[in-house]
Amino acid sequence: MIPGSILFSIGISVGFLLATGLILAALLIVAEKKILNYGACRIDINEGERRLEVPGGGTLLSTLGENNIFIPSACGGRGSCAYCKVQVTEGGGMVSPVEEPHLGAEERKNQIRLSCQVKVRKDIKIHVPKELLSVRKYRGKLLHKRPLTYDIVELRIELLEPNNIDFVAGQYIQLESEEYNGHDRVMRAYSMSSLPSDKSHVELMIRKVPSGICTTWVFEHLREGQEVTFSGPYGKFHISGTDAEMIFIAGGSGMAPIWGMLRDLKERGIMRKATYFFGALTQKDLFFVDELAKLQQEVSWFRFIPALSNEPAGSDWKGERGLITDVVARYMPDCSKQEAYLCGSPGMIDACIKVLKKGGMTEDRIFYDKFA
Amino acid sequence: MKLSPQDQKLIHNLEPSKFSKEGFLGTDTRSVDEIIADDLRTLRQAGVTKESLVKELRDAYQKAKLAFGAEVAIRENVKAVFRESMGRIPSPFCKDGLFEKGEAVVIDHANNLSLIITSLGINLIEKHDFFQGRGCRFRIDPLVAIKIFRLLPDT
Amino acid sequence: MDHLQNNMGIVMSIILIFTSAAFTDNILLTRFLGMCSCLGVSRKVGTSIGLGLAVIFVTASTAALNFLVYQYILIPLGIGYLRLITFIVIIAAFVQLVEMIVERVSEKLYYALGIFLPLITVNCAILGISLFMLNKPYSFWQAFAFGAGGGFGWFLAITIIGGIREKIKENELPRGLEGPAITLIIIGIMALAFVGFSGMIKI
Numbered sequence: 001m002i003p004g005s006i007l008f009s010i011g012i013s014v015g016f017l018l019a020t021g022l023i024l025a026a027l028l029i030v031a032e033k034k035i036l037n038y039g040a041c042r043i044d045i046n047e048g049e050r051r052l053e054v055p056g057g058g059t060l061l062s063t064l065g066e067n068n069i070f071i072p073s074a075c076g077g078r079g080s081c082a083y084c085k086v087q088v089t090e091g092g093g094m095v096s097p098v099e100e101p102h103l104g105a106e107e108r109k110n111q112i113r114l115s116c117q118v119k120v121r122k123d124i125k126i127h128v129p130k131e132l133l134s135v136r137k138y139r140g141k142l143l144h145k146r147p148l149t150y151d152i153v154e155l156r157i158e159l160l161e162p163n164n165i166d167f168v169a170g171q172y173i174q175l176e177s178e179e180y181n182g183h184d185r186v187m188r189a190y191s192m193s194s195l196p197s198d199k200s201h202v203e204l205m206i207r208k209v210p211s212g213i214c215t216t217w218v219f220e221h222l223r224e225g226q227e228v229t230f231s232g233p234y235g236k237f238h239i240s241g242t243d244a245e246m247i248f249i250a251g252g253s254g255m256a257p258i259w260g261m262l263r264d265l266k267e268r269g270i271m272r273k274a275t276y277f278f279g280a281l282t283q284k285d286l287f288f289v290d291e292l293a294k295l296q297q298e299v300s301w302f303r304f305i306p307a308l309s310n311e312p313a314g315s316d317w318k319g320e321r322g323l324i325t326d327v328v329a330r331y332m333p334d335c336s337k338q339e340a341y342l343c344g345s346p347g348m349i350d351a352c353i354k355v356l357k358k359g360g361m362t363e364d365r366i367f368y369d370k371f372a
Numbered sequence: 373m374k375l376s377p378q379d380q381k382l383i384h385n386l387e388p389s390k391f392s393k394e395g396f397l398g399t400d401t402r403s404v405d406e407i408i409a410d411d412l413r414t415l416r417q418a419g420v421t422k423e424s425l426v427k428e429l430r431d432a433y434q435k436a437k438l439a440f441g442a443e444v445a446i447r448e449n450v451k452a453v454f455r456e457s458m459g460r461i462p463s464p465f466c467k468d469g470l471f472e473k474g475e476a477v478v479i480d481h482a483n484n485l486s487l488i489i490t491s492l493g494i495n496l497i498e499k500h501d502f503f504q505g506r507g508c509r510f511r512i513d514p515l516v517a518i519k520i521f522r523l524l525p526d527t
Numbered sequence: 528m529d530h531l532q533n534n535m536g537i538v539m540s541i542i543l544i545f546t547s548a549a550f551t552d553n554i555l556l557t558r559f560l561g562m563c564s565c566l567g568v569s570r571k572v573g574t575s576i577g578l579g580l581a582v583i584f585v586t587a588s589t590a591a592l593n594f595l596v597y598q599y600i601l602i603p604l605g606i607g608y609l610r611l612i613t614f615i616v617i618i619a620a621f622v623q624l625v626e627m628i629v630e631r632v633s634e635k636l637y638y639a640l641g642i643f644l645p646l647i648t649v650n651c652a653i654l655g656i657s658l659f660m661l662n663k664p665y666s667f668w669q670a671f672a673f674g675a676g677g678g679f680g681w682f683l684a685i686t687i688i689g690g691i692r693e694k695i696k697e698n699e700l701p702r703g704l705e706g707p708a709i710t711l712i713i714i715g716i717m718a719l720a721f722v723g724f725s726g727m728i729k730i
Binding site for chain 2: 078080081101102184185186188189207210211216251252279310323344345347348
């Protein structure tokens with residue numbers, strides 16, 4: 001028989017602990033609802049071009065994403081890739097320590113912020129490049145994956161949802177890889193090589209990168225018939241409206257946007273003079289040579305010059321030899337009247353710009369996309 | 373042991389992530405601090421300064437990069453090839469910035485040794501004394517680097 | 528006159544309690560509480576100061592809060608023995624609440640202090656201060672001073688440790704003494720220095 005006083009104190013103890021727990025839990029729940037609820041906020045994009053009414057509290061990047069405005073981002077909002085920069089003119093709050101290293105003095109003056117670090121807590125005014133507003137998320141089906149060389153494949157994707165895309169030759173998309181071997185989904189940028197008139201398909205050229213998360217997925221895990229997701233179109237790399245002669249320089253998978261541009265020119269009947277310098281190491285790095293030679297025969301305005309830098313001396317190669325920059329300099333000693341379109345690695349682009357400037361070309365006539 | 377938010381972030385960033393397929397620690401079971409301390413000790417014992425090592429790495433990287441994928445000779449029996457890739461990779465350390473992704477593969481045929489030099493790899497050594505973990509593709513082992521570049525004790 | 532002297536006495540006792548809690552009875556160096564966060568976060572002076580300031584705020588407020596709960600709820604109900612478990616829950620909830628408020632009110636404060644708050648939710652130095660204050664017959668303000676002083680002492684200690692660790696970062700140490708090991712030795716030597724204060728103030 002347990003004495004009543006013991007039962008009483010057990011009751012009090014248990015009751016007290018229970019009450020404390022419940023009260024504190026209720027307090028925290030109410031606090032979260034009250035304190036961290038910012039109510040509805042308005043996002044004004046490009047001075048009224050688009051107006052959104054959104055629930056506050058989230059980051060600018062994710063809030064825009066929920067409203068189908070896709071700012072490019074590779075890290076998924078961790079503040080480490082610095083791709084998601086936008087101009088926030090009002091209501092952005094303080095620059096966080098995470099953003100600081102990614103923002104230069106000029107960017108700070110222009111109120112550039114990392115949209116993944118800006119919280120939507122009140123009405124916000126932002127400016128984004130106009131073309132970003134037409135970026136959509138797409139779902140498609142992989143029709144073909146065919147090797148172009150030993151380390152480059154071509155993908156042809158049929159669009160499912162939405163089923164058509166409006167873009168300009170030279171723009172790129174961000175392909176999303178799927179999880180494999182414990183690797184997260186990642187987004188990586190690839191130029192489109194397909195024709196803008198073929199609105200229901202997208203073609204890409206992808207080179208295998210050792211230790212590349214997305215390219216390893218493309219090469220080893222992605223199968224024909226599989227569904228893929230991507231967003232786009234992005235980028236300002238496209239053919240200008242002038243009628244200046246054009247110099248295209250690209251090697252490897254850098255051919256993708258150029259291939260799209262050349263076919264687009266032909267289809268639209270534009271007769272601007274154009275020369276394409278295709279730089280590669282040896283013959284096994286070349287591809288689409290027959291197609292490009294055929295284009296050269298079909299139209300009068302196009303000239304194709306493949307050049308190999310490392311082809312063995314005694315081989316059967318009849319074309320140009322040497323570094324692509326030297327070959328360009330040889331063919332175009334004076335290029336002050338031309339425009340140049342470059343696609344490739346940052347190192348190649350820098351070297352080409354040097355050569356072209358030496359030939360008298362001004363920087364405003366050189367176009368390229370370094371992918372942020 | 374509890375870690376400051378910055379250190380927690382660093383450790384998280386050193387693991388395989390959306391940017392680095394294998395992460396920066398490889399199969400190494402040591403902590404970052406131990407890796408740094410061990411490698412610095414190796415350098416000290418060899419009498420080589422970090423600065424002279426970084427300079428060799430940077431020179432080899434630049435030389436390979438300017439050859440656009442063709443093989444270049446760094447010295448006798450040591451060749452380097454640059455493999456381009458697009459885009460940039462953020463440093464795992466806070467407030468450190470973005471780095472171009474290409475890699476210079478350096479092969480020493482005489483000693484049968486190889487190294488992969490990246491601009492991020494050079495920066496990690498220069499600013500953070502971090503040579504990356506054992507088993508990581510991009511580890512720049514001080515002993516291997518000293519042998520490949522025939523670094524002599526600084527006097 | 529009597530009244531005034533009485534007030535003076537209370538103010539003096541509060542100052543004394545603050546000083547003794549900070550120096551002679553330094554919670555980190557004489558009782559070795561809060562070691563876990565101290566070892567992990569004292570690598571740099573900057574983070575040490577941030578964490579230290581957060582600790583001062585939380586110890587002072589939770590000491591006051593727990594004092595009220597103990598005196599006016601636990602004692603009248605006759606369940607003083609439940610203080611340990613009650614204090615833990617109150618501290619944890621309080622820290623969470625403060626984190627939310629700081630995030631809402633000031634971004635600047637959040638980045639300077641708020642990010643450290645989750646680290647100290649279950650810091651034993653904070654619980655320790657709340658429990659030790661019950662050993663003495665303190666009034667409310669004296670308990671508050673004890674909490675603030677204890678937090679200040681912890682802040683002082685971790686800042687000094689952070690400074691020393693930054694200073695010796697480049698120095699060569701025998702293998703096995705690096706990191707936490709040398710930090711513990713440093714704390715030990717500092718503790719010797721602080722023990723020198725003991726007995727100076729009796730409260």
